[in-house]
Amino acid sequence: MKKQWKSLALAGALAGSLSLVAMKTDDRFFEIARNLDIYATLFKELNMYYVDEINPNRMVKTSIDAMLKALDPYTNFFAEDEIEDYMTMTTGRYNGIGALIGQRQNKSIVLMVYEGTPAEKSGLQIGDEILKIDGVDIKTRKDTDTGKLLKGQTNTNVKLTVQRYGQKGPLDLTVSRDVVKMTNVPYYGMISEDVGYIDLKDFTATASREVRTAFQELKGKGMKKLVLDVRENPGGLLNMAIDICNIFIPKDSEVVTTKGKVTEWNKTYTALNPPLDLEIPIVVLTNSHSASAAEIVSGVIQDYDRGVLIGQRTYGKGLVQTTRELSFNTKLKITTAKYYIPSGRCIQAIDYSHRNPDGSVGKIADSLKTAFKTKAGRVVYDGGGVLPDVVIEAQTPTPIALSLTNKGLIFDYAVKYRHEHPTIKPAREFHLTDAEYQEFVKWASNQEYDYTTQVEKDLGTLEASAKKEKYFDQIQDQLKALKTKVSHSKDADMMTFKTEVQTLLEQEIAGHYYLQKGLKEASFATDPELKAALDLFKDMGRYTATLKGAK
Structure with a gap:
C-alpha cells in the first residue's frame, strides 16, 4: 500500500511539474504574441500619423538591430539587400574589381589593390582618387555607395575616372568585373633557411585548402619549422578551423565541443582526416584581435602541446553562430552555443548574459576562472581568451607615429614616393636612406598635424x-x-622616434609597390613576435621545455 501511495505521489508530482512547464511555455508564447501585437499597432499608428513619411524597411531594420544588440554583437539580421554582403563574408567571394576604397577628406581614395584582380590588371593604383563611376560624379552625390557601384555581374565593364598624383588631368580606366576571391592566406613563404611562415587572416570557405597548399609548398622548399600567424584574424567558419587543426593533430582527435540551449545541436567535432604532419615544431602568433575560429586553432594547438603560442592574450570569443533562413530572403545569424576546446575550457571572455545596471557587460572575473590541463599536464585557464605560452607586451605607438598615420600623412607620402621612384628594391631589402628620411621630415613640417603626449x-x-x-x-x-x-617639438620627435616612424613609412611604401605581400615582407625585420618565434626556434631545448611547462 505504501509503495502504491509513493507511486501515486510521484505521478502527481511529475504531472504537476509538467503542468508547470506547460504553463511557463504558454505564458512565454502569450507574452511574445502580446508584444508582437503591441509592435504592430504601434507601427500602424506611426505610419498613419507621424508628421513625415517613414521608410518601413529602414524603421523595421533599425528596431531589429536595436533588439539584437541587447543580446550580443554577433547575433545579426541581414535584410534582403544585404545578402550579397553576407555571402561575401562567408565565402570570401564577390563580383567586382578587387580594390579597397576608403574616404579621406571627402574623397574616395584607393587604399589597396589586390593582387591578380581586375583592378590590378587595369592599372588602377593605390592613392588614385575616384571621381566618377560609369559617369556618375561621386563627389557631388553624397548618398552614393561607391562599393555597390563597383560591384556587378562578371564580365561587365565599369568605367572609372580617376585623379592620379602627378597627373595634370583625370584618367579614364575601363575595368572588367570578375569574381574576386579574398584570400584567407594573403602571404606565405620561407623567412629563414628552415622556417616557413603562413599568415592566416580569415576563415572563409577555402581557408583549409589554402593553408594545406601553403604548408605543402613550404615543406617542398625545405621547411623544418613553422610559424602560423593568426594575429588580426577575426575568425569565421567553424568547419574550417576544425580542418586546419586536423593538419597537425591525429585523426579522430577531439577538436571542439559546442553546447547550447538546443541539446540536439550539441556536438563534439573531431579530426576527420589523416594529418599532414604530427612532428614539425610550430609557433602560433596571437594577439588581442585573434578571435573565434582563430582561438579554436591556437587553443587546440596549445591543448595538445602541439606548438608554442607567442604574443598577447586572444580576444575571448567562445560563441558559436548559426544562420537561420527567414521570410522574404532575409537571414538571421544567431548565437546558439558556446564552444569548448579539448582541455574542457570555454574561452569566452565577456558574459553577455549578466549585464551591469547601466547595460554594459564585463569580462569574467579572475576568481570565477577555472584551471584545466593540457595533454602534457600544463595548467591553462578558461574565461578569458587563450593566454600565450610566451607573452610579448603589445607595442603602443608613440603619439607622433599615431598622428602621422591617422592624418594619412604616411599614406600620402608613400603615394608621392611611388610617383617619384619608378622602382625600389624587394620589400625585404628596401630601406630609406637618412637623406630620404630627412626629405620626409621636411615635407611633413609643411603639413597640418599635431598631437598631445x-x-x-x-x-x-x-x-x-x-x-x-x-x-x-x-x-x-x-x-x-x-x-x-x-612641450613636444614635432621636428625633435621626428628624430627621437625615427626608428618607429621610418619603419611605418618603409612598410607603407613597400605596400604601394608590392601590395599586400610587400606590406608583410617589409614588416619582418621589426616584428617583435616574429623575432621571438625565430629566437625560440634557435633554442629547441627551450621550445621543448616550454611545451613541458618548464619555466
Whole structure:
C-alpha cells in the first residue's frame, strides 16, 4: 500500500511539474504574441500619423538591430539587400574589381589593390582618387555607395575616372568585373633557411585548402619549422578551423565541443582526416584581435602541446553562430552555443548574459576562472581568451607615429614616393636612406598635424586639480617650467622616434609597390613576435621545455 501511495505521489508530482512547464511555455508564447501585437499597432499608428513619411524597411531594420544588440554583437539580421554582403563574408567571394576604397577628406581614395584582380590588371593604383563611376560624379552625390557601384555581374565593364598624383588631368580606366576571391592566406613563404611562415587572416570557405597548399609548398622548399600567424584574424567558419587543426593533430582527435540551449545541436567535432604532419615544431602568433575560429586553432594547438603560442592574450570569443533562413530572403545569424576546446575550457571572455545596471557587460572575473590541463599536464585557464605560452607586451605607438598615420600623412607620402621612384628594391631589402628620411621630415613640417603626449595630458590634469584645490598659485612657476621642458617639438620627435616612424613609412611604401605581400615582407625585420618565434626556434631545448611547462 505504501509503495502504491509513493507511486501515486510521484505521478502527481511529475504531472504537476509538467503542468508547470506547460504553463511557463504558454505564458512565454502569450507574452511574445502580446508584444508582437503591441509592435504592430504601434507601427500602424506611426505610419498613419507621424508628421513625415517613414521608410518601413529602414524603421523595421533599425528596431531589429536595436533588439539584437541587447543580446550580443554577433547575433545579426541581414535584410534582403544585404545578402550579397553576407555571402561575401562567408565565402570570401564577390563580383567586382578587387580594390579597397576608403574616404579621406571627402574623397574616395584607393587604399589597396589586390593582387591578380581586375583592378590590378587595369592599372588602377593605390592613392588614385575616384571621381566618377560609369559617369556618375561621386563627389557631388553624397548618398552614393561607391562599393555597390563597383560591384556587378562578371564580365561587365565599369568605367572609372580617376585623379592620379602627378597627373595634370583625370584618367579614364575601363575595368572588367570578375569574381574576386579574398584570400584567407594573403602571404606565405620561407623567412629563414628552415622556417616557413603562413599568415592566416580569415576563415572563409577555402581557408583549409589554402593553408594545406601553403604548408605543402613550404615543406617542398625545405621547411623544418613553422610559424602560423593568426594575429588580426577575426575568425569565421567553424568547419574550417576544425580542418586546419586536423593538419597537425591525429585523426579522430577531439577538436571542439559546442553546447547550447538546443541539446540536439550539441556536438563534439573531431579530426576527420589523416594529418599532414604530427612532428614539425610550430609557433602560433596571437594577439588581442585573434578571435573565434582563430582561438579554436591556437587553443587546440596549445591543448595538445602541439606548438608554442607567442604574443598577447586572444580576444575571448567562445560563441558559436548559426544562420537561420527567414521570410522574404532575409537571414538571421544567431548565437546558439558556446564552444569548448579539448582541455574542457570555454574561452569566452565577456558574459553577455549578466549585464551591469547601466547595460554594459564585463569580462569574467579572475576568481570565477577555472584551471584545466593540457595533454602534457600544463595548467591553462578558461574565461578569458587563450593566454600565450610566451607573452610579448603589445607595442603602443608613440603619439607622433599615431598622428602621422591617422592624418594619412604616411599614406600620402608613400603615394608621392611611388610617383617619384619608378622602382625600389624587394620589400625585404628596401630601406630609406637618412637623406630620404630627412626629405620626409621636411615635407611633413609643411603639413597640418599635431598631437598631445601623455605627459602633456598629465600636466594638464595636474594643473586643473591644482586650480580646483587652490594650490595653483603656489606651484604655477614649477608647472610652467615643466610644461616648457616637456612641450613636444614635432621636428625633435621626428628624430627621437625615427626608428618607429621610418619603419611605418618603409612598410607603407613597400605596400604601394608590392601590395599586400610587400606590406608583410617589409614588416619582418621589426616584428617583435616574429623575432621571438625565430629566437625560440634557435633554442629547441627551450621550445621543448616550454611545451613541458618548464619555466
